Amino acid sequence: MSQEGGGRFKPGRSGNPKGRPAGSGEVARVRAAMSANLPRIIEALEARALEGDTGAARLLLERTVAPLKAVEFSQAVAMPGDGLAEKGRAVIEAMSAGQLSTEQGGGMLDALAKLAKLIEADEMERRLAALEAKQ
Template sequence: MTDKQSEPPKETRFQPGQSGNPRGRRAGSRSKALVALDALGEGEVQDIIKAMMDKAKEGDAQAARIILDRVWPPRKGTRFEFDLPEVSKAEDIPGAIGEVTAQVAEGIISPDEGAVIVGLLDARRKAIETEQLASRIAALEVRAAL
């Protein structure tokens, strides 16, 4: 049960666009702990990087991985090949999805890869439908202007 008397008056509530704490931390400012850590590491960064490079050159796989992950990040997702008929009309989408389903069933592509392809086909369908709707609206506007 809510008691209407316990609610603050509307004129004292925060107004749209007004901060709840106008004197709070500014956007983009960093905490004191992070600023202190930056100050500690600032003078040592070059030495740390050099030490890691030396360890990597000596064959330390962990050091090499850390350095390479920064320079050459691991790839997200892998490339794969699949057959797909050309999709230029919305009517082509069901056939293309059927082809993807058949390739998943035959083990040519994995179910996860099939799901990604079907998602792309759905995006293609939406793009085709949006293009068709835009042209139909344009034609109706031309007809209405006459």
């Protein structure tokens, strides 16, 4: 039956506005069936992991233990000179010498680049104010 020519449903409206009830799908049924056996499944995985099954150990650890994150430590870096380029070179040298990680050094270089843009904006503002004052 066509929806356009006097069918049961109006265009733009669902025939089932409430949708399928939550938990009535196939995945929900499988989960419900497995839930009764879940403690035994976990125990079996644990036993296999303890026997040396690295796949079982990995599965258990991935699902129960939060992944470790790298910890960054603060490191003072001597930045000689007044120029931003000199400071950037000092950061790159510190990375090359192993004093800074590439992530730390990259963060410092990004900060120097942002500082350069701020200095440039300040300089433009000063120049504009000077030009306007002359007029």
